[in-house]
Amino acid sequence: MATQAPRCTGFLQPMLYLDVADQIKQRILAGHYLPGDRLPSLRTLSDQLKVSIATVQQAYRRLENDGILEPRPQSGFYVKPQAMPPTAAPRTTMALPSPSIVNTGELAMRILHATRMPGMIQLGAAVPDTYFLPTHSLQRGLRQLLKPNNAQHWHHYEFPPGNDALRRQIARRSDSAGFNPTPEDILITNGCQEALILSLRAIARPGDIIAVESPTFYGILQAIESLQMKVLEIPAHPHSGISVEALAMALEQWPIKACVITPSFNNPLGACMDEGAKRAVAHLLAQHDVPLIEDDIYGELAHHGPRPSAIKAYDRKGNVVYCSSFSKTISPGLRVGWVSGGRFHEKIVYLKYLANFATATPNQQLLAEFLTRQGYDRYLREIRNTYAKQIARLSQAIVQFFPLGTKITQPVGGFILWIEMPRECDALKLYYIAAEHQIAIAPGPLFSAKRKYRHHIRLNAAIPWTPAVESAIAQLGQLAKGLQKGTHHR
Ligand SMILES: Cc1ncc(COP(=O)(O)O)c(C=O)c1O
Incomplete structure (x- = not known):
């Protein structure tokens, strides 16, 4: 949808050139001009668009600054090869990081409120629309679960570590992420968020410094805020994720108590660390005796090829606390996640019990049954x-x-x-x-x-x-x- 350039009125219109630049960009996008093509001369375009030659020149300069056009001496402006911005x-x-107190909670709550308003187009929350979830299959399982003679099986607490069948399924599936927990190594939680909070509580205390990727999922920042810990933001790259060099420097400089990383398709960058970087982070943190809380909630959503390994795959000392959930893949509403806590596991299990006794029993049974049915892959x-x-x-x-x-x-x-x-x-x-x-x-x-x-x-x-x-x-x-x-x- 190209913006219409306003007619030139002779008044000073400082932003007119932006409209003109935009129209040219749209023409390039639509394929009217291909990489290497010459754009119309200043005079021709000024006549066509009914704007001054100076405005066209300013628009071309703007597109040159944006890396879309290039000027050639005595010849005019050309579309640059690979000109488009995506x-x-x-x-x-x-910037080199320094620890800070988090204060995003209030803003996040206002935003959550907005996302619950009816009629909103939901581009905000990182939540799959119901349309993409396996609802038919889940409904089938739910009908079965709700049959009167099944009720006796779910009117009880499913005390930590949680439903056996579900933990068996999760342990089996962890193979594809490169590590092999037993069902005893898995604790069921209320989503990944609870897994992260319990892990932080098991490892650190108020005032401690937690290293995170920057930018990072605000739920992690708020969890740290609620526990009165401090955040150290380590730069991350949109393709390769957290900078291992910056993390190494930060570990030398600050008494970091734990590190929280989403190494595969993180939120919000979508970055995926390569295997070398994952191995390096596992070794680096183990060397400094700093536990890693790994959030692998998007790990199963590689667009192509096999799912990437978790950093947990390189953990030799129980230093990695692995957290995940079914919120991005099966249903956020079921509120079922899990944690495999390495050397902190027992403490995390106890904290889970203290926090809320258990995760809802029918939700765990429904997922156990869903995963057993084989259609998930x-x-x-x-x-x-x-x-x-x-x-x-x-x-x-x-x-x-x-x-x-x-x-x-x-x-x-x-x-x-x-x-x-x-x-x-x-x-x-x-x-x-x-x-x-x-x-x-x-x-x-x-x-x-x-x-x-x-x-x-x-x-x-x-x-x-x-x-x-x-x-x-x-x-x-x-x-x-x-x-x-x-x-x-x-
Ligand atoms: C990176 C990341 N971790 C954790 C969570 C929370 O997951 P859950 O809904 O399972 O508690 C989210 C949800 O958006 C997330 O994006």
Whole structure:
């Protein structure tokens, strides 16, 4: 959807060139000009668009700055090879970290509230729409479970460590992540979030420093905040994840008590550490005797090929506490996760018992039965493929509708995108304005204890692609452009 350039009125219109630049970009996107093609001369385009030659020149310069066009002496402007922005990865911080108190809880709660409002287009929360979940299969299991003669089996506490059959299934499936726990090594929790909180409580105390990737999932930051611990944000790269060098330096400099990493398709970057980096982190942390809390909640959602190994696969000393759940793959509503706690396992089991006695019995039985039925791997193959397509579609729409200079991650697993907009686009402002238009997004500052990432947003691609969703993205792009031009105030 190209923006219409306003007619030139002779008044000073400082932002007109941005509209012109945008129109040219849309033409390139639509394939009217291919890499290496010469763009129309300044005069020709000025006549076509009814704007001044200076405006066209400014627009071309802008596209040159954005890496889309290149000037050639005495010849004009040409489309650069590989000109379009989706290949550009958003930047993350490379600043040396220092510990900080987290304060994202209130903002996160406001955002959660917005995501529960009816009629919202849900691009904010990293939650798969029900459409993508194996609901038929689960319903079949649920009907069976609810038969009157089965009721006697689930009206009881399933005390820690939790349902035997489910733990057997989880232990068996861990093979594909490269480690082999016994069912006794598994504790069932209320989702991955509880697994993370119990692990932090087992390892660290108030005031301790916890190293995390930056940006990181806000639930991890809030868990640390609620336990009055401090966060040390270690830079992470959109492709390769946490910087092992920066982590090594931080370990020398600070008394880090634990480290929390999502090594495969992390939230929000979608980064996946390679095997070498996973092994290096396992060794580095073991050397410093610093436990790793590994969050592998997206590990089964590789778009192509086998699922990546967990860092736990390289753990020789019980130093890695492995946390995961079925929230991204089977159903977030069931609230079933697990932890394999290494040398902290017993303590975590006891803390689970203290926290809430048990995870709901029918939910565990339902999942145990679902996993035993064998259809899960087929379902996973389909859904991974679907998420790859959803990500491609959402990326294309962002390229089409968002301001020039926008950068997007290219994750090879999971279903979320991290987007860096031009500096003038304030993510919190965009969040509030978008909410007024019934569109929920997750603003960047939520993913940092220091409220960095002020012009970044995270979008969820696990939402059925409808005309309403497409126009929501178009509208979001327009709103971002409005912020860029300074025409939205709040
Ligand atoms: C990286 C990460 N860890 C943990 C969680 C929480 O998972 P659960 O819903 O299983 O508690 C989420 C949910 O968004 C997540 O993205």
